Every structure is written in structure tokens, then in C-alpha cells.
Amino acid sequence: MEIPPPVELKLPLIVPHKVLMGPGPSNAAPRILQALSQPVLGHMHPELFTIMDEIKKGIQYIFQTKNELTLAISASGHAGLEAVMCNLLEPGDTVLVLVNGIWGERAANIAERNGAVVQKLQKSNSNDNFSIIEIENAIKGYLPKLVFVVQGESSTGIYQPLDGIGEITRRYNCLLAVDTVASLGSVPMFMDQWKIDALYTGCQKIIGVPPGVTPISFSQKAHNVIFNRKTKIPVYYLDMTLLGQQWNCFEKNLPRLYHHTTSANLLYALREGLAIVADEELENVIERHQRCAERLYKGIELLGLEFYIEDEVKRLPSVTTIKVPKGVDWKNVVDYAMKNYKFELSGGLGPTVGKVFRIGIMGYNATPENIDKTLQILKEALAYSKNDSKL
Amino acid sequence: MEIPPPVELKLPLIVPHKVLMGPGPSNAAPRILQALSQPVLGHMHPELFTIMDEIKKGIQYIFQTKNELTLAISASGHAGLEAVMCNLLEPGDTVLVLVNGIWGERAANIAERNGAVVQKLQKSNSNDNFSIIEIENAIKGYLPKLVFVVQGESSTGIYQPLDGIGEITRRYNCLLAVDTVASLGSVPMFMDQWKIDALYTGCQKIIGVPPGVTPISFSQKAHNVIFNRKTKIPVYYLDMTLLGQQWNCFEKNLPRLYHHTTSANLLYALREGLAIVADEELENVIERHQRCAERLYKGIELLGLEFYIEDEVKRLPSVTTIKVPKGVDWKNVVDYAMKNYKFELSGGLGPTVGKVFRIGIMGYNATPENIDKTLQILKEALAYSKNDSKL
The missing domain is CATH 3.90.1150.10 (Aspartate Aminotransferase, domain 1)
Structure with missing residues (x-):
């Protein structure tokens, strides 16, 4: 050699x-590190499908949603953001991004890569959040297909309240996507009640799981948009029409699809992270x-x-x-x-x-x-x- | 609630x-499972950068390459395939895919999502490989930008020899990409000597690491193509111009970039998997x-x-x-x-x-x-x- x-x-x-x-990331609980070191299972083994089903229920719980299209992506939180953009946007679509830190900027960057027309609502000060009136005016002005909001900007520490935004996006017939990577579990989240169409969080923050898997969920409205695209979803790895079948999110008698090789060990850890939250409530x-x-x-x-x-x-x-x-x-x-x-x-x-x-x-x-x-x-x-x- | x-x-x-x-996946060695359960480190901690540097050297060793742009993607082997296509291809580019099983088909699918013109070289029998003459004729006929070959088709068990293909792709000024997800470590691989421009493997096969990280490497020629695109790389998560900076693959005095949150624990496991190969040789x-x-x-x-x-x-x-x-x-x-x-x-x-x-x-x-x-x-x-x- x-x-x-x-x-x-x-x-x-x-x-x-x-x-x-x-x-x-935060420290993982010993129970989670212990789960990580369990023996590997195949991505098509029934025991792993059971764990995936439990994870889906755990995500529905922490998001407070009944959405069927709820699963974990085999990649970091950035891929959650990318999954929202590449599934919901097609070239030429307008997206309105609320920017008050780097995560809004990152969202704009990724939306542009997907060929979207990006409009930004920006604060002059990065230490303030957006009022519901500012948000409604921007939506009225741009009439976007998608509005993207970061609930917790980890770069600035700003908290963006979400209550009421979903009413506006429904009224203007646009989709609402929310990043809760750094916020979920420290502030309330009611995905269904707040009429949020796409939501993801990081596993390595409050859930305390080492990075590499990303909980995500799409509403029925988002689901319909994804299944009625004119163009192909550009990223195979994040294609929700296939991932949803791997995670058994659609008709229950469809066979599980081998879309990609999930990481059994990270899924054990995520299952345990969600179980810890469920135990404490x-x-x-x-x-x-x-x-x-x-x-x-x-x-x-x-x-x-x-x-x-x-x-x-x-x-x-x-x-x-x-x-x-x-x-x-x-x-x-x-x-x-x-x-x-x-x-x-x-x-x-x-x-x-x-x-x-x-x-x-x-x-x-x-x-x-x-x-x-x-x-x-x-x-x-x-x-x-x-x-x-x-x- | x-x-x-x-x-x-x-x-x-x-x-x-x-x-x-x-x-x-195969069973992971106890040493690898033990590494997985070590405490989480931040993605910007110097100890993790050291581990990433060691991983890079380990990948250079198993690929037999001196390529600087060598790293591990934080996703499964499918994302390795996707990274090859989304970094090297632009809309309208022609790619020639050698198909003798599902991995060739998957490559064609992903190349199409990237807007490429896909030409397939197909065997009538899935239990045979391609001769060097068949390959040269197809290259001569289609003059593609990229030729994609699977070294080991895990769906059929066919082995595709690679020696000599690189001479042809260089002669016709096209790039050569090879999937070694299921083959690397069971058959020879000489990335530099064989003039391969993009190469990736799976960690969960012969390296024996739980799925979720994917070693990948690009030649200087591929590097030049990536840095001289007319269009943006459509997938942020797999953008080699940014990932390469996170992995310190370019000028050594550039600061490490926070591109995405790498999975410290999976990187520990990959480091140990590569160390086991290096120990045995x-x-x-x-x-x-x-x-x-x-x-x-x-x-x-x-x-x-x-x-x-x-x-x-x-x-x-x-x-x-x-x-x-x-x-x-x-x-x-x-x-x-x-x-x-x-x-x-x-x-x-x-x-x-x-x-x-x-x-x-x-x-x-x-x-x-x-x-x-x-x-x-x-x-x-x-x-x-x-x-x-x-x-």
C-alpha cells in the first residue's frame, strides 16, 4: 500500500x-448513552420498526400534533430545515423568512438553493422579536407560499411567540413552517392548535440525544402540497413521500419502504430521549x-x-x-x-x-x-x- | 396537554x-459500541477536531488517496451518492450510469432530481459485470460529464472491476465516481492510482460502525469542478465547499466553519472503526x-x-x-x-x-x-x- x-x-x-x-449539544443522560451502545439492528427489522413507531408517537407528543407524517430524519437539525424547504418549495415559489439571527439567514440561504424567491422580514435590532402586526403586514405584502419562523434564535437568545401566526397564514392560504431546534421543551408548543404546517426540532438540545437525528412533522395541508408538486423533490434523502412510507405514515397496509439505512443506534437514543420527556411529562x-x-x-x-x-x-x-x-x-x-x-x-x-x-x-x-x-x-x-x- | x-x-x-x-449493517465490534457511549462533545471543540483529522487520515488510508477534500458526511450512504450528484452535476449535464442492480438505478434517480440528463449502460443479465470495452463505447457515445460506477452491487452480488476505467474517463475528459458502500475492505481500492474523482463508502458494512456517517473523497479535478459551478449547489447539507472548510480540507489557516452540528458520538465510532482497520492493516x-x-x-x-x-x-x-x-x-x-x-x-x-x-x-x-x-x-x-x- x-x-x-x-x-x-x-x-x-x-x-x-x-x-x-x-x-x-447538551450532555446526554446516562440512559441515552447506554442505549447508544446496544447492538446494531438492521433497518428493516421488526424490532426497529417498533422503536420507530414509538418515536413517532413520542414526537407527536412533544409537538402536540396528530399529524400522520411525523418521523425522524437521519441527519442533523440543518437537514430538518432543508427538508422543509426542499419538500414544500418549488422553483419560483415565494417564501417569507423572519430573520432575527443566523437561523433565519440560513433558512433564506437554503430556500434560495431550492430556486425560491426569498423575501425577508428583518428587525433592525437582533435583540427583539416580531409583532403579530409586522408579520401580518409582511404576509399581506408578499403573499408567500410559505412563511418560515424560528421560535428560539439560539444566536441571539430571542423568543418568537407563535400564537396567532397560524390564523394569519391560513387566512392568506400560505403554509407556516417553524424551527424549534433550540426552543422545544423550554417553551410551549402546540403544533395543531397553532396551525403550524411544518415543524422540526434538534435532538441534541433539550431531548439530550447526541446529534444526528431530527424530529419533523408535516400537517395534512403540507402533505397535500408535497404530493401535488409539479417538479420532483430535488433531494432524495429528504423526500417525504418516500420517508413517510419508510416510517409507515401513510396507509397502514403499505409495505415499509427501504428508502435509506436508518441509524438503529441513534434511533435507540432518540427513543430513550423521548421516553425521558414522557416520564417527566x-x-x-x-x-x-x-x-x-x-x-x-x-x-x-x-x-x-x-x-x-x-x-x-x-x-x-x-x-x-x-x-x-x-x-x-x-x-x-x-x-x-x-x-x-x-x-x-x-x-x-x-x-x-x-x-x-x-x-x-x-x-x-x-x-x-x-x-x-x-x-x-x-x-x-x-x-x-x-x-x-x-x- | x-x-x-x-x-x-x-x-x-x-x-x-x-x-x-x-x-x-453488520455487527459493530465492542470497541466501537463502547466508543459510541462516550460523553457528547460540542461540534466546535478542539478534541473533536482532532478526531475529525484522524478520521480524515483513516479515510485517506482506506481509499488509498492523498485527496485533501476527504471527510465524513453526517448521514447514511445514500447521502454519499446524493453528495456526488449534487456537487458534481448541474442542470443539463450528462451523466452515464452503469446499472446492474438497484444502486445504479438509485444513482440515476438522484441524478435526475439534480436536473441531469441520465444515460444508462445496462446489462441484460443482472448477474454479469461490464467489460472495459462496453464502458469505453458508452463513454465515447454519450461524452458525459460524469461516469458513475458501483464497485460492489449488494443487490446482486456482482463485482465490477475498476482498473482501466479511470484512464478512459481522463482521456474523454469526464469525471469518474464510484460507490463502494458494500465493497470497500473486501476488494482492493486505489482511488488515486485508478484515477477516481469521487468515492464514498458505507460505515455500517466492513468498517462495522452503526449507520449515520459516510466517508467520501473528491479528487483535485472534482474539487475544481465543484468550485467552478455556474449554479449553486442545491443541497446546503452536502455542499462540499462548506463541508470541506468544516473538515479543514482547504487552506490550513482558514478557521473551521460551523456548517452543521456533526454527531460527536458517531464520529467516535467511525474513528474506532478506522483504527481497527489500520491495526489489522x-x-x-x-x-x-x-x-x-x-x-x-x-x-x-x-x-x-x-x-x-x-x-x-x-x-x-x-x-x-x-x-x-x-x-x-x-x-x-x-x-x-x-x-x-x-x-x-x-x-x-x-x-x-x-x-x-x-x-x-x-x-x-x-x-x-x-x-x-x-x-x-x-x-x-x-x-x-x-x-x-x-x-
């Missing part, structure tokens, strides 16, 4: 144990996250720090953005926490780069003990950074 | 232990698979069974297709093995449905003991099926 075995692979794998209090999960956020807010105030988002009701409980104090290099703070405690605090992203710290409160990590530890480490790291800008 | 927690999720997860001797892995295949062939002959592919040199060592004897219902045989031994033998797929058994020899399962067990169970199941067509 011309190319020899790489020497790096002769050494053992070393994975440090960290506490991940950034905006995700969704309303309690949400309440726990909100209680932790309040505890964090109090501690941040006691430290004399300022919030990027002043109005508490506009803050996403799962991602808190805190202004970097003057004279402090954010990177020194983050590095201090990681170096001394293997503790992840995070800097900004997109519009907040260099301006904020981001603290995640997610799933297994959402405990008062972790909040207190976060505050103690943040305090120590800030003091250190003020005294010495070098690590 | 209108929709209550599903009762199914109140029960514990149960995963049976099986021996997977079908065409994949690729030529020994290939030899072990070929020795196991020969042992299986002898046993099959002793059982008086016939091969779907008569000519032994045309058989893929990793997937053997055996004709279902007259008077036997293939499903009874497969079900008997599963019911009594939790042992996976597989039926046909695509052109071989109902006609063959498929036996996989892959990775951790490729041992003489497993071959002997396969033969013993097959013998017993066939005897049972002849005596009684009911389970």
Missing part, C-alpha cells in the same frame, strides 16, 4: 468529560427549564451583568445571552471555564459574535446545581479576566 | 442481540474477507446449492448471492434462521427479489466461525423448509 496506516489511529480514543452549558420539563432560567437571571443580576435581551418575556429560557462587560475579552472567560473546569460557556454567534456570552439550559443539564455552578464559574472567570487578559 | 405521553414509552427499550450476516482485512468468502463458496457447493453469479471472479466477496432452490420459499428459510438463532440471512433486493439468498461477510462478522455457523443454519433451515412450508 502506497499510503500506510496513519500513526494517529494507533493511539487510543480519548474523550474528555465536560459539562456542556452552551447552546447545544412535557409541562414539567418546560417548567423545570423556566425555573432554571429564572434562577440564572437572578444570579446574573447579582453579578451586575446585563442581558442582551432586556425584556424578560422575550428571552428564550433555553439560551440566555449576556452582554460581555467592558474591558473583558469574552474568549478569556470561556477559555478559563473550559481549562479549569471542563465547563462549556459559549460566546456569541452571527450577529452576537464578540458581544455576548451564551448560556444554555437544556435537558439533562437543566438543574439548579448546574445553574449555580455556571454562576460561580462565570464569576470566577470574569474576575480572572479583569485581572489578567492572558490565560 | 391534549395529547398525553404515549404509554409505549413507559416500557423499557429492548434490543435483541442478533448476528447480522445479511448485506449490512487493509491488505489483511481484504484477505480475511476473501478467505471467508472462499470458505463460504466451498460450503455452499457441498450443500448442493447454486450461485447467482457463476463466475467466481465476478463475485463480490462481501455479498454472496445464492439461488433459492426449487420448491423452497426463501422467506421460510430466512425466518427460520431469525426465529431459532437470531441469525440474519437475507433475501434478494431489486432484480433478485425472491430469487436469491444474500449472505454478507463484513467486518467484525467476517470470521471462519461465523461462516461455519451460517452454513449450518442455512442447511438446517433449508431442510426444515423442504419438509414444512409453514413456520
Whole structure:
């Protein structure tokens, strides 16, 4: 062999144990890591189909939906966004994207790749959300086929309320798609009641499953749009007409389709993540996250720090953005926490780069003990950074 | 909550232990399952970047390539195929697909979704491979931008030799893409020497990693095509200009890009799968698979069974297709093995449905003991099926 075995692979794998209090991924519960290491099953084995059926019910529960076309994509949350766009949009269709952080920008980018005409509703300040009037005016103006909203912008920490948007999109006969990657489980979600047509979330945030599978659901209205396209769905891997058959979402007597090789082990983990939420019950999960956020807010105030988002009701409980104090290099703070405690605090992203710290409160990590530890480490790291800008 | 927690999720997860001797996934080695259950790391953590660098070197080794644009996609093998098509093809481009089973058909389907003009070179018999003259004539006739070949058709068990095709595609100034999902590690692969421009494999076959990550590599020539497109790459998730930056494949002083959230745990597993191959050394892995295949062939002959592919040199060592004897219902045989031994033998797929058994020899399962067990169970199941067509 011309190319020899790489020497790096002769050494053992070393994975440090960290506490991940950034905006995700969060630490997985031991029960989930244990599930991951179960033996592999084939993608057409009946035991795996049972697990997939249980996952579907678990997703219907956390989304509060009865949608039949509900499943998990074998890819990260970005693919959830891509699945919404490539299934619902055809070249020339207009999409209205609400942009107040990088996820709106990403959605616009992906919609453009699908040949859509992208209209953006943008805030001048990235630390504010959209009013229902702003949204209705934009819909009235552009008459889009699809409106795309991010419920929780993890780049800014902004929370976008959704109640009432679905009434407007129905009135103007357009579809409503919502990204809940960073928000689901920390704030309410009622997919059916709120008349949302496409919804996805990340598994590696509040559900606490390692990345790689993405829960997604489509309403009957979206289903009809997908099945009545003029052009082919451009991405085979995300084609809901086929994925839905693999996940047994259509007529129950259709045979399961071998669309792609699902990842049995990630599905075990997702099943367990959903089971943990079902055990605790969704309303309690949400309440726990909100209680932790309040505890964090109090501690941040006691430290004399300022919030990027002043109005508490506009803050996403799962991602808190805190202004970097003057004279402090954010990177020194983050590095201090990681170096001394293997503790992840995070800097900004997109519009907040260099301006904020981001603290995640997610799933297994959402405990008062972790909040207190976060505050103690943040305090120590800030003091250190003020005294010495070098690590 | 209108929709209550599903009762199914109140029960514990149960995963049976099986021996997977079908065409994949195969059983993962304990070292790989152990790696999977390590704590989650963030997608931008330096320890994970180190693991990604090691994976890149491991892929370069198993592909025998020095290509810089070498990485693992966070999705199953189908996404590898999709990545080849959506990065290399633009609407109106001609692609020549060699079809002798379902993977060629799937490639044609995906190329069409990308707006390409698809030309197929097809065998009248699915149990034969293509001669170099047939391939050259088709290239001469269609002058495609891209030629797509499956090295190992897991649906038929046919092995397509590649040596010499790259000389032709270079002469006609077209790109050569090869699917090695089911073949890599059981037959030789010299990506650079054979002048292959795009190559991907499955992780869940001979590398023995649970599905969900897909090694892929592009030549400098393919790289140039990707960076000089007239149209945008339609799929963000598979965009090699961005993925390459996340995997540090371009200029070394470019910062790592946050393109999507990679699955740390699947990357640990892939790193370990590649390390196992590097420890044993690729030529020994290939030899072990070929020795196991020969042992299986002898046993099959002793059982008086016939091969779907008569000519032994045309058989893929990793997937053997055996004709279902007259008077036997293939499903009874497969079900008997599963019911009594939790042992996976597989039926046909695509052109071989109902006609063959498929036996996989892959990775951790490729041992003489497993071959002997396969033969013993097959013998017993066939005897049972002849005596009684009911389970």
C-alpha cells in the first residue's frame, strides 16, 4: 500500500468529560448513552420498526400534533430545515423568512438553493422579536407560499411567540413552517392548535440525544402540497413521500419502504430521549427549564451583568445571552471555564459574535446545581479576566 | 396537554442481540459500541477536531488517496451518492450510469432530481459485470460529464472491476465516481492510482460502525469542478465547499466553519472503526474477507446449492448471492434462521427479489466461525423448509 496506516489511529480514543452549558449539544443522560451502545439492528427489522413507531408517537407528543407524517430524519437539525424547504418549495415559489439571527439567514440561504424567491422580514435590532402586526403586514405584502419562523434564535437568545401566526397564514392560504431546534421543551408548543404546517426540532438540545437525528412533522395541508408538486423533490434523502412510507405514515397496509439505512443506534437514543420527556411529562420539563432560567437571571443580576435581551418575556429560557462587560475579552472567560473546569460557556454567534456570552439550559443539564455552578464559574472567570487578559 | 405521553414509552427499550450476516449493517465490534457511549462533545471543540483529522487520515488510508477534500458526511450512504450528484452535476449535464442492480438505478434517480440528463449502460443479465470495452463505447457515445460506477452491487452480488476505467474517463475528459458502500475492505481500492474523482463508502458494512456517517473523497479535478459551478449547489447539507472548510480540507489557516452540528458520538465510532482497520492493516482485512468468502463458496457447493453469479471472479466477496432452490420459499428459510438463532440471512433486493439468498461477510462478522455457523443454519433451515412450508 502506497499510503500506510496513519500513526494517529494507533493511539487510543480519548474523550474528555465536560459539562456542556452552551447552546447545544447538551450532555446526554446516562440512559441515552447506554442505549447508544446496544447492538446494531438492521433497518428493516421488526424490532426497529417498533422503536420507530414509538418515536413517532413520542414526537407527536412533544409537538402536540396528530399529524400522520411525523418521523425522524437521519441527519442533523440543518437537514430538518432543508427538508422543509426542499419538500414544500418549488422553483419560483415565494417564501417569507423572519430573520432575527443566523437561523433565519440560513433558512433564506437554503430556500434560495431550492430556486425560491426569498423575501425577508428583518428587525433592525437582533435583540427583539416580531409583532403579530409586522408579520401580518409582511404576509399581506408578499403573499408567500410559505412563511418560515424560528421560535428560539439560539444566536441571539430571542423568543418568537407563535400564537396567532397560524390564523394569519391560513387566512392568506400560505403554509407556516417553524424551527424549534433550540426552543422545544423550554417553551410551549402546540403544533395543531397553532396551525403550524411544518415543524422540526434538534435532538441534541433539550431531548439530550447526541446529534444526528431530527424530529419533523408535516400537517395534512403540507402533505397535500408535497404530493401535488409539479417538479420532483430535488433531494432524495429528504423526500417525504418516500420517508413517510419508510416510517409507515401513510396507509397502514403499505409495505415499509427501504428508502435509506436508518441509524438503529441513534434511533435507540432518540427513543430513550423521548421516553425521558414522557416520564417527566412535557409541562414539567418546560417548567423545570423556566425555573432554571429564572434562577440564572437572578444570579446574573447579582453579578451586575446585563442581558442582551432586556425584556424578560422575550428571552428564550433555553439560551440566555449576556452582554460581555467592558474591558473583558469574552474568549478569556470561556477559555478559563473550559481549562479549569471542563465547563462549556459559549460566546456569541452571527450577529452576537464578540458581544455576548451564551448560556444554555437544556435537558439533562437543566438543574439548579448546574445553574449555580455556571454562576460561580462565570464569576470566577470574569474576575480572572479583569485581572489578567492572558490565560 | 391534549395529547398525553404515549404509554409505549413507559416500557423499557429492548434490543435483541442478533448476528447480522445479511448485506449490512453488520455487527459493530465492542470497541466501537463502547466508543459510541462516550460523553457528547460540542461540534466546535478542539478534541473533536482532532478526531475529525484522524478520521480524515483513516479515510485517506482506506481509499488509498492523498485527496485533501476527504471527510465524513453526517448521514447514511445514500447521502454519499446524493453528495456526488449534487456537487458534481448541474442542470443539463450528462451523466452515464452503469446499472446492474438497484444502486445504479438509485444513482440515476438522484441524478435526475439534480436536473441531469441520465444515460444508462445496462446489462441484460443482472448477474454479469461490464467489460472495459462496453464502458469505453458508452463513454465515447454519450461524452458525459460524469461516469458513475458501483464497485460492489449488494443487490446482486456482482463485482465490477475498476482498473482501466479511470484512464478512459481522463482521456474523454469526464469525471469518474464510484460507490463502494458494500465493497470497500473486501476488494482492493486505489482511488488515486485508478484515477477516481469521487468515492464514498458505507460505515455500517466492513468498517462495522452503526449507520449515520459516510466517508467520501473528491479528487483535485472534482474539487475544481465543484468550485467552478455556474449554479449553486442545491443541497446546503452536502455542499462540499462548506463541508470541506468544516473538515479543514482547504487552506490550513482558514478557521473551521460551523456548517452543521456533526454527531460527536458517531464520529467516535467511525474513528474506532478506522483504527481497527489500520491495526489489522487493509491488505489483511481484504484477505480475511476473501478467505471467508472462499470458505463460504466451498460450503455452499457441498450443500448442493447454486450461485447467482457463476463466475467466481465476478463475485463480490462481501455479498454472496445464492439461488433459492426449487420448491423452497426463501422467506421460510430466512425466518427460520431469525426465529431459532437470531441469525440474519437475507433475501434478494431489486432484480433478485425472491430469487436469491444474500449472505454478507463484513467486518467484525467476517470470521471462519461465523461462516461455519451460517452454513449450518442455512442447511438446517433449508431442510426444515423442504419438509414444512409453514413456520
